[in-house]
Amino acid sequence: MDETRESAGDRPFEVLVLGAGDSTRMGRSKLGLEIQGEPAFCRILRRAADAGARRGLVAHRGADGEEARRALEGCASVALEARLVAVPEDLRARGPIGSLSALIGEAEPGLPRLVWPVDHPHVSRETLGRLLEEGDGPRVPVFEGRGGHPVLLPPKLDGAVREAAAAGASLREVLRASPLEVQRVPVRDPGVLWNCDRPADLGVLPGAPDPGGAGLLALQRAHRSRRSFAPDPVPPSLLEDLVDAARHASTSSFVQAVSVVAVEDDERLRRVHDLCGKQRMILEAPVFLGICADLRHAEAALERAGDGLREPDLELFLVAALDAALFGQNLLLAAEASGLGGCFVGGARLHPRELAALLGLPPRVWVPFGLVLGRPLDDPLPRGRLPLPAVLHRETYSDAAVGAALPRMDEAVRSWARLANREGRLLLSRPLDESKGWGPRLRRSFGASRPPSRAHLPEALAALGFPFLAPASPPSRDPDGSPDGSPEDLPD
Ligand SMILES: Cc1cc2nc3c(=O)[nH]c(=O)nc-3n(C[C@H](O)[C@H](O)[C@H](O)COP(=O)(O)O)c2cc1C
Numbered sequence: 001m002d003e004t005r006e007s008a009g010d011r012p013f014e015v016l017v018l019g020a021g022d023s024t025r026m027g028r029s030k031l032g033l034e035i036q037g038e039p040a041f042c043r044i045l046r047r048a049a050d051a052g053a054r055r056g057l058v059a060h061r062g063a064d065g066e067e068a069r070r071a072l073e074g075c076a077s078v079a080l081e082a083r084l085v086a087v088p089e090d091l092r093a094r095g096p097i098g099s100l101s102a103l104i105g106e107a108e109p110g111l112p113r114l115v116w117p118v119d120h121p122h123v124s125r126e127t128l129g130r131l132l133e134e135g136d137g138p139r140v141p142v143f144e145g146r147g148g149h150p151v152l153l154p155p156k157l158d159g160a161v162r163e164a165a166a167a168g169a170s171l172r173e174v175l176r177a178s179p180l181e182v183q184r185v186p187v188r189d190p191g192v193l194w195n196c197d198r199p200a201d202l203g204v205l206p207g208a209p210d211p212g213g214a215g216l217l218a219l220q221r222a223h224r225s226r227r228s229f230a231p232d233p234v235p236p237s238l239l240e241d242l243v244d245a246a247r248h249a250s251t252s253s254f255v256q257a258v259s260v261v262a263v264e265d266d267e268r269l270r271r272v273h274d275l276c277g278k279q280r281m282i283l284e285a286p287v288f289l290g291i292c293a294d295l296r297h298a299e300a301a302l303e304r305a306g307d308g309l310r311e312p313d314l315e316l317f318l319v320a321a322l323d324a325a326l327f328g329q330n331l332l333l334a335a336e337a338s339g340l341g342g343c344f345v346g347g348a349r350l351h352p353r354e355l356a357a358l359l360g361l362p363p364r365v366w367v368p369f370g371l372v373l374g375r376p377l378d379d380p381l382p383r384g385r386l387p388l389p390a391v392l393h394r395e396t397y398s399d400a401a402v403g404a405a406l407p408r409m410d411e412a413v414r415s416w417a418r419l420a421n422r423e424g425r426l427l428l429s430r431p432l433d434e435s436k437g438w439g440p441r442l443r444r445s446f447g448a449s450r451p452p453s454r455a456h457l458p459e460a461l462a463a464l465g466f467p468f469l470a471p472a473s474p475p476s477r478d479p480d481g482s483p484d485g486s487p488e489d490l491p492d
Contacts, residue, residue, distance in 0.1 A: 037218030122191035148192030226341030229374030277347035341376030410437025
């Protein structure tokens with residue numbers, strides 16, 4: 001196992017982003033640097049958050065205040081409290097050390113500071129892990145013998161930084177004169193030397209995504225479920241384009257087990273609403289899409305070939321459900337790329353038989369989830385996600401990484417609720433509970449003492465052509481028991 005990975009996240013630190021400089025070669029302020037459609041400083045904050053940063057401070061030119069504030073608000077997936085600090089002109093004139101001195105004045109006493117120039121955004125997570133290993137002195141990443149960025153500075157050097165800024169000296173000189181031993185940390189990461197001071201530098205590191213796909217990653221990170229819509233219809237040609245794009249998703253064994261029923265008729269929408277947990281968004285949206293797990297295509301093709309479909313088993317059921325999920329996500333992403341917004345509707349599983357009848361589905365077709373789409377009117381605060389180390393494991397799964405991520409996830413969810421309430425950026429229109437972390441929120445639906453949800457599904461699916469799921473004795477619980485949606489622990 002890579003030991004370095006486990007160290008990131010263990011040692012509290014604060015990230016100080018230096019973005020107050022002018023980028024002469026880029027012809028704009030450094031804070032405006034973008035990578036794959038995302039401001040470089042947001043990417044840095046995300047990386048630092050994933051490595052366990054407590055807080056982030058971002059230095060900017062006072063003149064960039066408004067632009068910087070908007071960009072910070074747009075850092076949708078940053079699970080970190082970050083603040084902008086305007087650097088006074090006299091300090092800014094001193095260069096990066098002046099900005100650093102201004103940030104140190106606002107930093108949390110006692111925490112080591114990861115000093116990160118905004119034009120070095122391509123630093124790997126592994127490098128951060130190495131820098132954050134224990135040690136008293138400043139730590140500098142070294143690639144092929146050359147020292148780079150970011151640098152971890154102990155707070156004991158605050159005074160020296162301030163004096164250097166006043167005297168017009170550099171950070172390098174502070175390190176040279178440091179009473180603490182400077183630790184040069186060898187890393188395998190050319191990103192520590194990569195100064196993105198030209199447009200061509202931004203997306204071309206080995207292994208960086210193709211800049212041509214730049215906007216896509218930003219779009220994916222900016223996702224939020226939208227639940228309130230303007231009444232204007234989705235133009236038919238746009239809907240066709242979206243479905244056309246989405247149907248090119250991968251499909252297990254080329255079985256193409258997916259289809260979609262678009263409902264725009266008011267009366268039918270009202271009935272869909274009644275069957276899917278009476279969620280208001282279904283009435284507001286100009287279109288509801290029943291995303292179907294569809295083995296009918298394959299069955300018809302086999303019949304045409306003089307054969308028939310084998311009795312659906314667990315594998316076939318999964319094939320169809322997976323195809324539907326891949327198609328659905330492709331579709332929502334295409335819609336978001338076109339300026340629309342939407343929300344999946346797991347409430348479709350409350351009354352699968354009645355919904356199938358309403359949509360005229362043949363046997364071997366059912367709706368595991370729907371999707372409402374439209375021009376969004378709401379502005380919910382992005383919910384964020386588990387920190388990357390709990391999701392991306394290398395070579396083998398690290399349960400320690402999951403354990404380390406959970407307290408931060410709980411705190412992130414509480415801060416999300418606080419901020420969403422304060423700014424009125426809610427999921428539905430009701431206030432959120434600010435006291436509950438992620439785990440406590442999951443308890444309501446998935447806690448060990450909870451009964452299985454939607455116990456009617458095996459029987460209903462058997463009736464729809466997926467008989468292997470039927471239980472020996474049919475369940476008796478009324479599916480309406482779960483209305484599919486409390487104000488915040490949303491249904492799915
Ligand atoms: C398959 C699926 C079904 C869902 N069903 C519902 C639903 O019925 N009602 C709802 O309000 N949200 C539903 N959601 C949205 C989730 O609640 C939402 O994705 C999650 O809370 C994360 O929020 P975000 O999408 O804004 O990042 C569903 C999501 C998925 C993936």
